[in-house]
Amino acid sequence: MNLLAMPLIIPVALALLGVALRNHAGGRRAVGLLTAIGVPAAAFLVLVETLGGDIAHLAVGNWRAPFGIVLVADLTAAIFLFTAAVTASLVFFHALLNPMRGALDKWFFPLANFVMLGVNGSLLTGDLFNLFVWFEVMLIGSFVMLILGGKRAQLEGGLKYVVINLVGSGFFLGGVAMLYGITGTLNYADIAVKIQLLDEPAFAHSGVLLLFGAFAIKAGLFPFFFWLPAAYHTPPAVVTAFFGGLLSKVGIYAFYRTSSLFLADGFAPWQNLMLWAAALTMITGVLGAAAHFHMRRILAFHIISQIGYIMAGVAMFTVAGLAAGLFYFIHNNVAKTNLLLISAVVERKRGTSRLDRVGGLYKAAPWLSIWFLISALALAGIPPLSGFWAKLGIVRAGIEGGFGWLVLAGLAVGMMTLFSMTKLWAEAFWKKEPEPGGWEDEEERGPVTRLGLAPVVAMVGIILALSFAGGAVFDVCNAAASQLLDPAGYIRTVLGGEVEP
Amino acid sequence: MEFWMAIFIGVLVAGAVFSLLRRSVFRLVIGVMLLSQAANLMVFTTAGLRTGQSGIIPADETVLSAAAADPLPQALVLTAIVIGFGMLAFAIALVYRATRAIRSHDLNDYKTTDSEL
Numbered sequence: 343m344n345l346l347a348m349p350l351i352i353p354v355a356l357a358l359l360g361v362a363l364r365n366h367a368g369g370r371r372a373v374g375l376l377t378a379i380g381v382p383a384a385a386f387l388v389l390v391e392t393l394g395g396d397i398a399h400l401a402v403g404n405w406r407a408p409f410g411i412v413l414v415a416d417l418t419a420a421i422f423l424f425t426a427a428v429t430a431s432l433v434f435f436h437a438l439l440n441p442m443r444g445a446l447d448k449w450f451f452p453l454a455n456f457v458m459l460g461v462n463g464s465l466l467t468g469d470l471f472n473l474f475v476w477f478e479v480m481l482i483g484s485f486v487m488l489i490l491g492g493k494r495a496q497l498e499g500g501l502k503y504v505v506i507n508l509v510g511s512g513f514f515l516g517g518v519a520m521l522y523g524i525t526g527t528l529n530y531a532d533i534a535v536k537i538q539l540l541d542e543p544a545f546a547h548s549g550v551l552l553l554f555g556a557f558a559i560k561a562g563l564f565p566f567f568f569w570l571p572a573a574y575h576t577p578p579a580v581v582t583a584f585f586g587g588l589l590s591k592v593g594i595y596a597f598y599r600t601s602s603l604f605l606a607d608g609f610a611p612w613q614n615l616m617l618w619a620a621a622l623t624m625i626t627g628v629l630g631a632a633a634h635f636h637m638r639r640i641l642a643f644h645i646i647s648q649i650g651y652i653m654a655g656v657a658m659f660t661v662a663g664l665a666a667g668l669f670y671f672i673h674n675n676v677a678k679t680n681l682l683l684i685s686a687v688v689e690r691k692r693g694t695s696r697l698d699r700v701g702g703l704y705k706a707a708p709w710l711s712i713w714f715l716i717s718a719l720a721l722a723g724i725p726p727l728s729g730f731w732a733k734l735g736i737v738r739a740g741i742e743g744g745f746g747w748l749v750l751a752g753l754a755v756g757m758m759t760l761f762s763m764t765k766l767w768a769e770a771f772w773k774k775e776p777e778p779g780g781w782e783d784e785e786e787r788g789p790v791t792r793l794g795l796a797p798v799v800a801m802v803g804i805i806l807a808l809s810f811a812g813g814a815v816f817d818v819c820n821a822a823a824s825q826l827l828d829p830a831g832y833i834r835t836v837l838g839g840e841v842e843p
Numbered sequence: 844m845e846f847w848m849a850i851f852i853g854v855l856v857a858g859a860v861f862s863l864l865r866r867s868v869f870r871l872v873i874g875v876m877l878l879s880q881a882a883n884l885m886v887f888t889t890a891g892l893r894t895g896q897s898g899i900i901p902a903d904e905t906v907l908s909a910a911a912a913d914p915l916p917q918a919l920v921l922t923a924i925v926i927g928f929g930m931l932a933f934a935i936a937l938v939y940r941a942t943r944a945i946r947s948h949d950l951n952d953y954k955t956t957d958s959e960l
Contacts, residue, residue, distance in 0.1 A: 494945060512875075512878040512879050518919075572956050
C-alpha cells in the first residue's frame, strides 16, 4: 500500500460516510473527529516520506508515466499538504467544539472532506488534466459550502464565485489543450522535457500563460481577486476560516509547480509580469482592507494582500525567494486561519463582526484578546513573531535578487497591515461595547466554552513555535526550493530514469 | 479544417465574452456555457480533425498510424463535458435560487455584498 494514496482515500471515505450518517447526531461527530485526526495524519505520513529529500511517487494502476496518471510528492507538495491539513484540522476541531446547527451541522464535514479531497489531489497529482479534475472537485465542494443556508448574501457572493471560477476553468482547459497540442503529453515531468526540445517554445508558453490566468483566478491574484472579498464573508464564519487556508493556496501551489517545471529557463520573459502582479496584489489587498469596517471583510482582503507576498517569492524565482515564499505560506496559513477562527468566535459571541456593532471584547474575553493580538501582530510582521521572519526572508531574497522596488512595496504594505490590525484591535477589543441597536444578527449566537477556544490556542502555539524555532522550518523550505529549481530529480523519479532531462 | 475550427472557437469565445458582460444573470450563465464549449472544442481539436481512420492499432503494428486522430483528447473532452455539465447544472440551480431570493435578474441588484459593512 503506497502512502501517497492515503490523503485521497481518507477524505473520500469520510465524505461518503458523512453523507450516509448525516441524520445521526453521534455519527456526525464521529465523522468530524475522524476527519480532524485522519486528514493531518495522512499528510504527516507523506511529509515524513519526503523530508529526507526523496521524491515519492505512485503510478496509479501501475501504468507507467507518461501513459498513466501519477501521484508525486516532492518536499514542496508535502509542505503544502501538511500545512493545509493541519490548519484544516484545527478548523475541524473548532467546528466540533463549537456545535453548529441546521444544514451547516449536517453537511459541513461531508462537504469539507470533498474539498479536502480536491485540495489533496491538486497538490499530489503529476498530470495536468488530472489537476483540472481535482480543481473541479474542490470547486464543486466549495460552491455548496459557500451557499449552505441559502441567505441572500450567500447567493449573491456564491454567484460571483461560481461564475469567475467557471471562467477560470475555461482558461485552464484552453491552456491544457494548447500544451497537449504542442507537446503531446499531459504528464508534468514529460511536458518539462518536451518543452525544452521545442524550436518555438513561445507557443507552449502561451499555453502556460493561459494556465497562469486560471491559477491567478484561483489564487486571488491581481487583477482577478474581486470574487474573494465579495464571497468570503457571506457564509458561516467557520466556513470562511476553512476556505481561508485552503482554496487560494492551491492556486499558489500550482504556480510553484508549473513555473519550475514548465518555464524553468524560459521564466525570464514572464518574470516582470509576475513581479508586478505580486506587488499590485499586495497593495490593492491592503488598501481594500483599509477601506472596510467589518472584521471578516478586512481579513478577506488581507488574504489577498498576503497572497501577494507569497507570489513575490515565487516571482523572484531564486532559491531564497521560493524558500521565503514557502515559509511565508506556512506562517500565513496559520496566522490567517487563526484570525478567521477568532472572528468566528467573535461572531458566535456577538452575532456579528461589524466593527461598529462589536466592542468591549478585551473586558469580556481578555484571553481571546491576547490570542488575537499575537496572531494579528504575527500577520503584520512584528518581531519576534513568525511574520517578521517570513517578511525578512522575502525582503532579503528581494534585495539579493535586485528587486528593490518590490521590497519597498512589501515593507509599505507591512505598515498598512499593522494599521489594519490596530483598527481591528481598537474597534473590536478596546472600545466600549456599543448600545445594542435592535439590529439583526448575521450569525447565530451561541456559548463559547473554554474548550471551544482550544483550537485558537493551539494555533497560537504553532505561531510561537514558528517564531522561536522557525530556523528548522526555514531549512526545510530551503531544501524544497532547491529541489524546485533543479527539476531533474523530479523528472527522473517520474519518468523512471530512462529520459535524460 | 483545423483553421475553420479555430475561427469557430474564436467566434464562440467572442460570444461568450459578450454574454458575460451583459447585465442579466441568465446571459451570464449562457456566457459561461459558451466558454466551456469553446474550451471543450479546443481540447477536441488537438486530436487532429481527421476522417477515414479508426483509432485502433492493427494486430501487426505497435503504434497508431499517423493518419488516425489521437484518441486521448477525445477521452479528455468526454471527461471535460461531463464536469462542465455538472457545473452548469449547479450554476443554473444557483441562478434560479438567487433570482427567487433577490427578485431581479439585473446584476446591478447583486451588489449588496460589496458594501463596506
